[in-house]
Amino acid sequence: MQTVAERILSYAQALPEGTLIGAKEVLHLGSRAAVDQALKRLAKRDELMRLAHGLYALPVKTRFGIRAPAAEKVIEVLASTHAETIVPHGAAAANKLGLTTQVPTKLVYLTSGPDRQFRLGAQTVEMRHAPHWMLLPTDSIAGQAIRALAWLGEREAGEALKVLKRKLPHDTLQDLVALRRAMPPWMSKSVSQSLLNHG
Numbered sequence: 077m078q079t080v081a082e083r084i085l086s087y088a089q090a091l092p093e094g095t096l097i098g099a100k101e102v103l104h105l106g107s108r109a110a111v112d113q114a115l116k117r118l119a120k121r122d123e124l125m126r127l128a129h130g131l132y133a134l135p136v137k138t139r140f141g142i143r144a145p146a147a148e149k150v151i152e153v154l155a156s157t158h159a160e161t162i163v164p165h166g167a168a169a170a171n172k173l174g175l176t177t178q179v180p181t182k183l184v185y186l187t188s189g190p191d192r193q194f195r196l197g198a199q200t201v202e203m204r205h206a207p208h209w210m211l212l213p214t215d216s217i218a219g220q221a222i223r224a225l226a227w228l229g230e231r232e233a234g235e236a237l238k239v240l241k242r243k244l245p246h247d248t249l250q251d252l253v254a255l256r257r258a259m260p261p262w263m264s265k266s267v268s269q270s271l272l273n274h275g
Contacts, residue, residue, distance in 0.1 A: 079114070080105055080106035080110045080111060080113075080114040081114035081117050081118055083102075083105040083106065084097070084102050084105055084106075084111070084114050084115065084118060084124075085118060085123055085124075087102060087105060088124065088132075088134040089134060091134065092149070092153075093134075093136055093145045093146065093149045094133060094145040094146060094148075094149025094150040094151075094152065094153050095133065095134070095153050096127070096131055096132070096133055096150065096153055096154065096157065097115070097124065097131075097132045097133060097134070098115075098130050098131050098132070099111045099112055099115065099130060102115075115130075115132055118132070119132060122135070122142070123135075125144055125145075125196075125197070126195075127150070127194040127195055127196065128192070128193070128194040128195070131194065133145050133150065143197065144196035144197035144199070145196065147183050147196055147199070147201055150194075150196065150201070151185055151201075158189055160187050160188050160189040161187065161188040161211045162185050162186070162187045162188075162189075162203065163185065163186050163187075163210075163211055163219065163223065164184075164185055164186075164220075164223070165180065165184035165185060165186055165204070165223070165227070166186075166210075166223040166224050166225075166226050166227025166228070167180040167184070167227050168180050168184070169220040169221070169223040169224040169227070170223075170224035170227055170228060170236075172220060173217075173220060173221060173224050173239075173240065173243070174239065174243065175224050175228065175236045175239060175240075176228075182200065182202060183196075183199060183200070183201045183202065184201075184202045184203075184204060185201070185202070185203050185204070186203075186204055186205075186206035186210055186211060186223065187203045187204065187205060187206065187211075188205070188206070188208070188211055189203070189205065190203075190205055191203065191204055191205050208258070209222070209258040209259055209260065210222065210223055210226055212255065212258055213251075213255075216248070216251060217244060217248045217251075218248055218251035218252045218255060221240055221244070221248075221252055222252070222255065222259065222263070224236065225237070225263055225266070226263070230262045230263075230266070233262070233263060233266040233270075234266055234269070234270060237266060237267065237270035237271065238270060240252075241270060241271060249271055252267055252271065253267060253268075253271050253272065256268060
Protein backbone atom coordinates (compact mmCIF):
# COMPACT_ATOMS: atom_id res chain seq x y z
CA MET A 77 0.00 0.00 0.00
CA GLN A 78 1.28 3.47 -0.90
CA THR A 79 2.26 5.85 1.86
CA VAL A 80 0.72 9.34 1.97
CA ALA A 81 4.04 10.77 0.70
CA GLU A 82 4.03 8.39 -2.29
CA ARG A 83 0.41 9.26 -3.06
CA ILE A 84 1.21 12.99 -2.95
CA LEU A 85 4.22 12.50 -5.21
CA SER A 86 2.20 10.52 -7.78
CA TYR A 87 -0.48 13.22 -7.68
CA ALA A 88 2.14 15.99 -8.13
CA GLN A 89 3.81 14.21 -11.05
CA ALA A 90 0.54 14.25 -12.99
CA LEU A 91 0.15 18.05 -12.67
CA PRO A 92 1.33 20.68 -15.17
CA GLU A 93 4.65 22.42 -14.47
CA GLY A 94 4.41 25.18 -11.87
CA THR A 95 1.29 23.84 -10.14
CA LEU A 96 1.37 24.81 -6.48
CA ILE A 97 0.79 22.16 -3.90
CA GLY A 98 -0.27 22.92 -0.36
CA ALA A 99 -1.98 20.79 2.25
CA LYS A 100 -5.44 21.89 1.04
CA GLU A 101 -4.78 20.49 -2.44
CA VAL A 102 -3.93 17.01 -1.17
CA LEU A 103 -6.25 16.45 1.77
CA HIS A 104 -8.03 13.77 -0.27
CA LEU A 105 -4.84 11.69 0.07
CA GLY A 106 -4.59 11.58 3.85
CA SER A 107 -5.39 13.30 7.14
CA ARG A 108 -4.16 16.85 7.69
CA ALA A 109 -1.41 15.73 10.07
CA ALA A 110 -0.23 12.98 7.71
CA VAL A 111 -0.29 15.34 4.72
CA ASP A 112 1.73 18.02 6.56
CA GLN A 113 4.33 15.43 7.57
CA ALA A 114 4.49 13.95 4.06
CA LEU A 115 4.98 17.35 2.42
CA LYS A 116 7.85 18.17 4.77
CA ARG A 117 9.42 14.77 4.17
CA LEU A 118 9.17 15.13 0.37
CA ALA A 119 10.78 18.58 0.55
CA LYS A 120 13.60 17.23 2.70
CA ARG A 121 14.27 14.55 0.10
CA ASP A 122 14.18 17.21 -2.69
CA GLU A 123 11.25 15.47 -4.33
CA LEU A 124 9.18 18.59 -3.81
CA MET A 125 10.52 22.15 -3.76
CA ARG A 126 9.41 24.41 -0.90
CA LEU A 127 8.52 27.83 -2.34
CA ALA A 128 7.12 29.48 0.78
CA HIS A 129 5.56 28.45 4.08
CA GLY A 130 3.20 25.56 3.31
CA LEU A 131 3.61 25.94 -0.45
CA TYR A 132 5.42 23.42 -2.65
CA ALA A 133 5.94 22.60 -6.33
CA LEU A 134 7.36 19.65 -8.19
CA PRO A 135 10.91 20.33 -9.44
CA VAL A 136 11.42 19.80 -13.17
CA LYS A 137 13.77 16.98 -14.11
CA THR A 138 15.83 17.65 -17.23
CA ARG A 139 18.79 15.82 -18.73
CA PHE A 140 20.99 18.52 -17.17
CA GLY A 141 19.61 17.90 -13.69
CA ILE A 142 16.81 19.31 -11.64
CA ARG A 143 15.52 22.86 -11.94
CA ALA A 144 12.77 24.91 -10.37
CA PRO A 145 9.56 25.32 -12.34
CA ALA A 146 9.53 28.39 -14.61
CA ALA A 147 8.44 31.56 -12.80
CA GLU A 148 5.88 32.38 -15.53
CA LYS A 149 4.20 29.01 -15.03
CA VAL A 150 4.01 29.46 -11.25
CA ILE A 151 2.65 33.00 -11.70
CA GLU A 152 0.02 31.73 -14.16
CA VAL A 153 -1.15 29.13 -11.66
CA LEU A 154 -1.16 31.65 -8.78
CA ALA A 155 -3.22 34.10 -10.83
CA SER A 156 -5.85 31.52 -11.73
CA THR A 157 -6.09 29.75 -8.37
CA HIS A 158 -6.18 32.98 -6.33
CA ALA A 159 -8.29 34.94 -8.84
CA GLU A 160 -5.60 37.62 -8.95
CA THR A 161 -4.31 39.81 -11.74
CA ILE A 162 -0.53 39.39 -11.91
CA VAL A 163 1.71 41.14 -14.44
CA PRO A 164 5.47 41.69 -14.84
CA HIS A 165 6.90 44.77 -13.11
CA GLY A 166 7.44 48.03 -15.04
CA ALA A 167 11.22 47.51 -15.17
CA ALA A 168 10.70 44.28 -17.12
CA ALA A 169 8.13 45.99 -19.37
CA ALA A 170 10.51 48.91 -20.07
CA ASN A 171 13.27 46.46 -20.99
CA LYS A 172 10.96 44.46 -23.27
CA LEU A 173 9.81 47.63 -25.07
CA GLY A 174 13.40 48.80 -25.56
CA LEU A 175 13.05 51.82 -23.26
CA THR A 176 15.94 50.73 -21.08
CA THR A 177 18.88 48.38 -21.51
CA GLN A 178 18.83 47.69 -17.79
CA VAL A 179 17.93 44.05 -17.24
CA PRO A 180 16.03 43.54 -13.99
CA THR A 181 18.11 41.37 -11.66
CA LYS A 182 15.13 40.39 -9.54
CA LEU A 183 11.92 38.77 -10.64
CA VAL A 184 9.22 41.22 -9.56
CA TYR A 185 5.56 41.02 -10.43
CA LEU A 186 2.69 43.41 -9.71
CA THR A 187 -0.46 41.88 -8.29
CA SER A 188 -3.99 42.76 -7.28
CA GLY A 189 -3.38 40.49 -4.27
CA PRO A 190 -1.17 41.03 -1.22
CA ASP A 191 2.60 41.61 -1.11
CA ARG A 192 4.50 38.34 -0.78
CA GLN A 193 7.52 36.49 -2.00
CA PHE A 194 8.58 32.94 -2.67
CA ARG A 195 11.71 31.14 -3.74
CA LEU A 196 12.24 29.25 -6.96
CA GLY A 197 15.50 27.44 -6.43
CA ALA A 198 18.13 30.15 -5.97
CA GLN A 199 15.83 32.91 -7.20
CA THR A 200 13.46 35.01 -5.12
CA VAL A 201 10.23 36.05 -6.79
CA GLU A 202 8.68 39.15 -5.31
CA MET A 203 5.04 40.09 -5.70
CA ARG A 204 4.00 43.65 -4.94
CA HIS A 205 0.45 44.86 -4.55
CA ALA A 206 -0.25 47.49 -7.22
CA PRO A 207 -3.11 49.92 -7.88
CA HIS A 208 -5.74 48.86 -10.40
CA TRP A 209 -4.52 51.18 -13.21
CA MET A 210 -1.08 49.54 -13.21
CA LEU A 211 -2.61 46.14 -13.90
CA LEU A 212 -4.61 47.14 -16.97
CA PRO A 213 -4.82 45.67 -19.54
CA THR A 214 -2.91 42.60 -18.54
CA ASP A 215 -1.69 41.11 -21.81
CA SER A 216 -1.58 43.97 -24.26
CA ILE A 217 1.45 46.02 -25.28
CA ALA A 218 -0.48 49.11 -24.15
CA GLY A 219 -0.58 47.60 -20.65
CA GLN A 220 3.17 47.00 -20.77
CA ALA A 221 3.65 50.61 -21.87
CA ILE A 222 1.64 51.89 -18.88
CA ARG A 223 3.75 49.85 -16.46
CA ALA A 224 6.97 50.94 -18.16
CA LEU A 225 5.94 54.62 -17.93
CA ALA A 226 4.99 54.21 -14.26
CA TRP A 227 8.43 52.74 -13.56
CA LEU A 228 10.31 55.40 -15.56
CA GLY A 229 8.38 58.20 -13.86
CA GLU A 230 7.09 61.61 -14.87
CA ARG A 231 10.47 63.10 -15.86
CA GLU A 232 11.30 60.39 -18.39
CA ALA A 233 7.79 59.74 -19.69
CA GLY A 234 7.94 62.26 -22.56
CA GLU A 235 11.13 60.80 -24.02
CA ALA A 236 9.84 57.25 -23.57
CA LEU A 237 6.61 58.11 -25.36
CA LYS A 238 8.58 59.52 -28.32
CA VAL A 239 10.34 56.16 -28.62
CA LEU A 240 7.05 54.26 -28.30
CA LYS A 241 5.44 56.48 -30.94
CA ARG A 242 8.16 55.46 -33.41
CA LYS A 243 8.14 51.76 -32.48
CA LEU A 244 4.58 50.77 -31.77
CA PRO A 245 1.80 50.15 -34.30
CA HIS A 246 -0.92 52.82 -34.60
CA ASP A 247 -3.56 50.53 -33.04
CA THR A 248 -1.46 50.03 -29.91
CA LEU A 249 -0.93 53.79 -29.56
CA GLN A 250 -4.71 54.25 -29.89
CA ASP A 251 -5.19 51.66 -27.12
CA LEU A 252 -2.82 53.67 -24.94
CA VAL A 253 -4.71 56.91 -25.64
CA ALA A 254 -8.01 55.16 -24.82
CA LEU A 255 -6.67 54.15 -21.39
CA ARG A 256 -5.95 57.73 -20.27
CA ARG A 257 -8.95 57.84 -17.93
CA ALA A 258 -7.46 55.04 -15.83
CA MET A 259 -3.99 56.65 -15.58
CA PRO A 260 -2.72 59.05 -12.91
CA PRO A 261 -2.96 62.72 -14.07
CA TRP A 262 0.72 63.15 -14.96
CA MET A 263 0.73 60.08 -17.18
CA SER A 264 -2.55 60.92 -18.84
CA LYS A 265 -1.19 64.41 -19.64
CA SER A 266 2.08 62.99 -21.06
CA VAL A 267 0.20 60.53 -23.25
CA SER A 268 -2.12 63.26 -24.55
CA GLN A 269 0.76 65.65 -25.27
CA SER A 270 2.94 63.04 -26.94
CA LEU A 271 0.41 61.03 -28.89
CA LEU A 272 -2.34 63.53 -29.73
CA ASN A 273 -0.65 66.90 -30.25
CA HIS A 274 1.58 65.97 -33.13
CA GLY A 275 -0.94 64.40 -35.43
